[in-house]
Amino acid sequence: xxxxxxxxxxxxxxxxxxxxxxxxxxSQVTMMFWYRQxxxxxxxxxxxxxxxxxxxxxxxxxxxxxxxxxxNLTFSTLTVSNMSPEDSSIYLCSVEGQGWGYTFGSGTRLTxx
Amino acid sequence: xxxVMQIPxxxxxxEGEDFTTYCNSSTTLSNIQWYKQRPGGHPxxxxxLVKSGEVKKQKRLTFQFGEAKKNSSLHITATQTTDVGxxxxxxxxSNSGYALNFGKGTSLLVTx
Numbered sequence: 012x013x014x015x016x017x018x019x020x021x022x023x024x025x026x027x028x029x030x031x032x033x034x035x036x037x038s039q040v041t042m043m044f045w046y047r048q049x050x051x052x053x054x055x056x057x058x059x060x061x062x063x064x065x066x067x068x069x070x071x072x073x074x075x076x077x078x079x080x081x082x083n084l085t086f087s088t089l090t091v092s093n094m095s096p097e098d099s100s101i102y103l104c105s106v107e108g109q110g111w112g113y114t115f116g117s118g119t120r121l122t123x124x
Numbered sequence: 125x126x127x128v129m130q131i132p133x134x135x136x137x138x139e140g141e142d143f144t145t146y147c148n149s150s151t152t153l154s155n156i157q158w159y160k161q162r163p164g165g166h167p168x169x170x171x172x173l174v175k176s177g178e179v180k181k182q183k184r185l186t187f188q189f190g191e192a193k194k195n196s197s198l199h200i201t202a203t204q205t206t207d208v209g210x211x212x213x214x215x216x217x218s219n220s221g222y223a224l225n226f227g228k229g230t231s232l233l234v235t236x
Contacts, residue, residue: 012169044223053212053226054167103166105224112157112169113214113224 012108017116034104039084044105094123130227143200145230147213157214
């Protein structure tokens with residue numbers, strides 16, 4: 012299965028600032044997925060990122076708040092913009108495996124103060 | 125749209141007791157995946173079930189897919205402290221996109 016390197020693993024940020032989260036995959040993948048997981052909750056899909064096209068956002072998530080880049084088949088970034096304390100959460104990237112389910116990055120634990 | 129309920133939300137057992145979590149869908153599923161997330165960790169793929177009535181085993185874990193492909197369960201026999209974590213189902217309907225959507229999860233606590 013794919014191996015994903017996600018960073019940063021955690022950060023504490025001031026409100027109003029932005030944080031960019033990176034995910035590097037050790038193999039080429041068509042789609043990458045970004046999730047948010049609030050404390051004690053399930054995972055909520057933010058968007059699907061395809062290489063060479065605009066990301067597709069789920070209801071409740073917009074590009075201005077969560078811009079995504081997908082410059083090649085092994086890399087993607089998610090930016091959390093103009094942060095507020097409500098954005099404090101764990102953010103995870105994911106890719107579909109080859110018959111091995113989906114693989115997740117180790118997550119970015121974001122605290123906005 | 126597809127409605128999925130995962131129960132129970134929490135389960136606290138003594139080590140050695142059995143544990144079961146259930147995932148129930150309002151619509152027929154194409155397949156269902158199960159994931160485990162340890163405290164502080166990320167979800168890790170456990171299994172995928174595709175066929176009606178399918179049963180798969182992984183050591184002490186038994187996964188079932190209902191005959192109608194609307195329900196699934198994960199049963200752990202003789203729990204150990206290493207089983208602690210949250211178990212999520214990720215059901216997929218035939219018209220689902222490529223991304224996974226997860227049930228709310230069942231958090232398992234095992235007391236020695």
